[in-house]
Amino acid sequence: MPPSDTRQNEEPQGVGGQSQGQPLIVFDDVVKRFGDLTVLDHLNFSVAPGERVTLIGPSGSGKTTILRLLMTLEKVTEGVIWVGDEPFSHMRRGGGQLTQASEGYLRERRKRIGMVFQQFNLFPNMTVRQNITEAPVHVLGTPKGEANARAEELLDLVGLGEKIDAHPTQLSGGQQQRVAIARALAMQPEILLLDEVTSALDPELVAGVLDVLREVAETTDITMLCVTHEMGFARDVSHRVLMFDQGRIAEEGSPEQIFGDPKEERTRSFLSSVLEKGH
Amino acid sequence: MWDFQWTLQILPDLMDGLAVTVQITVLGYLIALVLGLLIAIVRRAPFVGAVLHAAMEFVRTTPLLIQVVFVFLLAPAYISPMTVGIVVIGVHYAAYTAEVYRSGIEGVAKGQWEAARALSLPARRTWGAIVLPQAIRKVIPALGNYLIATFKDTPLLIAIGVGELLTEAQQIGSASFRVVEVYTVVGFLFLLVSIPSAILLRRLERRYAAV
Numbered sequence: 001m002p003p004s005d006t007r008q009n010e011e012p013q014g015v016g017g018q019s020q021g022q023p024l025i026v027f028d029d030v031v032k033r034f035g036d037l038t039v040l041d042h043l044n045f046s047v048a049p050g051e052r053v054t055l056i057g058p059s060g061s062g063k064t065t066i067l068r069l070l071m072t073l074e075k076v077t078e079g080v081i082w083v084g085d086e087p088f089s090h091m092r093r094g095g096g097q098l099t100q101a102s103e104g105y106l107r108e109r110r111k112r113i114g115m116v117f118q119q120f121n122l123f124p125n126m127t128v129r130q131n132i133t134e135a136p137v138h139v140l141g142t143p144k145g146e147a148n149a150r151a152e153e154l155l156d157l158v159g160l161g162e163k164i165d166a167h168p169t170q171l172s173g174g175q176q177q178r179v180a181i182a183r184a185l186a187m188q189p190e191i192l193l194l195d196e197v198t199s200a201l202d203p204e205l206v207a208g209v210l211d212v213l214r215e216v217a218e219t220t221d222i223t224m225l226c227v228t229h230e231m232g233f234a235r236d237v238s239h240r241v242l243m244f245d246q247g248r249i250a251e252e253g254s255p256e257q258i259f260g261d262p263k264e265e266r267t268r269s270f271l272s273s274v275l276e277k278g279h
Numbered sequence: 280m281w282d283f284q285w286t287l288q289i290l291p292d293l294m295d296g297l298a299v300t301v302q303i304t305v306l307g308y309l310i311a312l313v314l315g316l317l318i319a320i321v322r323r324a325p326f327v328g329a330v331l332h333a334a335m336e337f338v339r340t341t342p343l344l345i346q347v348v349f350v351f352l353l354a355p356a357y358i359s360p361m362t363v364g365i366v367v368i369g370v371h372y373a374a375y376t377a378e379v380y381r382s383g384i385e386g387v388a389k390g391q392w393e394a395a396r397a398l399s400l401p402a403r404r405t406w407g408a409i410v411l412p413q414a415i416r417k418v419i420p421a422l423g424n425y426l427i428a429t430f431k432d433t434p435l436l437i438a439i440g441v442g443e444l445l446t447e448a449q450q451i452g453s454a455s456f457r458v459v460e461v462y463t464v465v466g467f468l469f470l471l472v473s474i475p476s477a478i479l480l481r482r483l484e485r486r487y488a489a490v
Binding site for chain 2: 071072110115117120121122135
């Protein structure tokens with residue numbers, strides 16, 4: 001059940017402020033700077049539970065930084081990120097004041113978020129099985145047998161059941177990325193972040209990975225944030241598309257509207273440049 | 280004139296010295312391996328790391344011989360020269376192995392840390408199951424070279440009277456004046472240990488480079 005495609009940037013709920021149709025993720029006036037460079041410039045947006053959002057835009061527009069902030073690989077400079085009813089980039093102190101989240105708090109909160117990276121980042125010293133079971137066993141405390149069974153199921157889902165005892169170096173890029181997807185899903189995340197997951201792949205391997213993700217999108221209600229240049233995939237899978245430019249949302253709308261009838265000149269020129277590259 | 284008969288007679292004493300040398304080498308090297316690893320990890324901490332780094336620089340830039348004599352003179356009498364020798368050699372080489380480990384740790388791709396973080400792995404697993412296995416594999420050849428270096432430095436302990444190979448040789452030599460035989464045998468005994476070690480290390484190297 002896709003949520004409404006025409007959501008506007010909502011005012012984030014203040015501390016204690018609750019509203020119907022509670023968003024799962026809220027960026028509340030988030031600023032991210034690296035030195036003098038402002039990557040995200042007072043960004044406000046929210047994502048509903050189960051919603052699949054694609055982030056597009058020229059490189060350097062801040063899309064990937066959004067995912068990295070959610071994965072706590074970066075810290076916000078200003079503003080607050082909320083996940084569920086609770087602050088995520090920050091934590092509550094006595095009296096409801098927010099303070100920078102501690103490492104322990106972040107470790108607890110980010111368990112519900114999974115990420116698939118452009119460069120796969122599988123652990124090369126482990127087999128495929130170990131890659132997938134490592135976190136369930138050592139983070140969630142899942143019994144080994146159960147984690148193994150789940151790993152087998154997930155590998156079947158991504159079409160690599162027979163590779164369970166292979167090492168990542170023995171797999172093609174596309175296979176590695178499918179294992180990485182299985183590894184992220186093994187943690188049963190509520191939110192899945194996909195960071196240009198096909199950009200490092202040879203063209204003939206892209207389809208296999210996208211098929212797996214389509215399947216995940218259709219068969220689960222995982223909330224997905226997806227940075228991609230695969231416009232066909234974005235159109236098929238996402239409920240909403242956000243076009244970024246210079247750390248701000250230049251335009252947002254349904255995939256039909258953004259790809260079919262973009263209002264902003266920046267969106268139009270971006271889309272035509274991507275299409276020219278043959279994507 | 281080379282006297283084979285006599286050479287055979289002194290061999291048992293020299294073998295005792297060699298046994299001590301090997302013992303010092305193995306124990307000192309184990310200290311260097313473990314302590315160096317701890318130092319390499321702790322060095323990443325902001326303040327303690329800087330202090331540790333300065334201390335290691337100090338150890339690396341002063342001669343081992345002076346460190347051995349200095350610690351020996353300061354150490355309480357109930358600590359044996361052998362123990363002093365093992366510990367000083369261990370700490371000295373830890374300063375080197377720490378750098379080797381550090382380069383290995385820095386060689387682990389940033390994406391590995393990020394993937395571990397994305398999976399919420401605790402620090403213990405991130406280091407123990409992901410970073411160190413990859414880092415150490417890469418530096419095994421470099422670490423191996425320090426085993427041989429440690430072995431070759433043990434004769435310095437003659438300065439504090441540890442009964443290792445060179446001390447034995449010197450005693451026999453000064454009692455008999457047959458220095459050619461004695462030191463030739465000592466040289467061969469060193470080769471007897473270091474050549475097989477070097478071959479073994481090269482094998483290890485090849486094995487770990489392959490994967």
